[in-house]
Amino acid sequence: MMPIEDFEELAEAAPDAVRLEFVNGRVRTKEPLSIEDFEELERRAPETVRLEYLNGKLEVKAPQDGNHSCIHAWLTRQLLLQCPGHGLYPFSGVKTQTDRNGRARTDGAYARRGHFKGHGEWSDPDGILMVLEITVRDLGTNQRDRIDKPIGYAGAEIPVYLLIDRDNNTVVVHSEPKDGRYRQIVSHPWGSPVDIPAPVGITLDTTELKDYAD
Structure with missing residues (x-):
């Protein structure tokens, strides 16, 4: 709230x-x-x-807590170890939807190192390989992270949307965007290996996430 x-x-x-x-x-x-x-x-x-504009609606991005920050740091380490030429850029502003009239403040945007050099407040989605959201204890989480953002990110043809769902202790991988929807949505319980498809193409060890179960 x-x-x-x-x-x-x-x-x-x-x-x-x-x-x-x-x-x-x-x-x-x-x-x-x-x-x-x-x-x-x-x-x-x-x-x-921090404001967002999702599918024609004004939203306020909820503040993060300590577990949120730890999860973000965990993923950053995993990505850096496996793909040192790329980076997870926190709180990146991204233009979303098919018409690029959405504005999302991501928990992380994954792209080649230096990708955002020279960009303004809101970046075009081209060149972003994956976006990250980590749920928070907020009444708007279900609509925002599980409904509105997948629509916006798929419409912008961002290849992968990674949702770390703290309510259900799952990692949800959305991929294969087409016609404003992700055609593949796979949910993995914390502790299991998580395959992130191309163009990311890595496998996450999610054992550590169990330390951050609320």
Whole structure:
């Protein structure tokens, strides 16, 4: 849930054309939001608020906790050991959906080293091999991470979407994007080996993830 103090600061900073409301701890827009208005709102947002625009809806990315950070560090180590020429770039802003009018703040974007050099706040998805999301204890997690983001990432033809699901203690691999959907979705329990298909092409040892079960 978003603190009311953060909402009030965001609402005060919002452009005149953007009217916000606060319902059940979540921020919403009273009218449809253009991508230009979203980007202006995001630029004006306080540092404590990270905004996303998913399938036409304004979302606030929930803050991470300690286990979230440990899981991110675990995956970064695994990827670096197996593919030293690539990197997992945290909190990358990515343009999503078929029309590229979505804006997702990923937990990680996996690409060749130096890929994001010279990019602005929101990067085109071309050249990103995989995106990462790690669920948090938040009421919007199901809709955001399991429904809206797979649609947005598949629409942008990002080859792999890796979801580390802390509610179910699973690693979910989405691959083969086509027509705005991932055609392959495979769920693995924590502790089992996880094959990440091409163009990533590695196998993750997920034993350590069991240390971070909530």
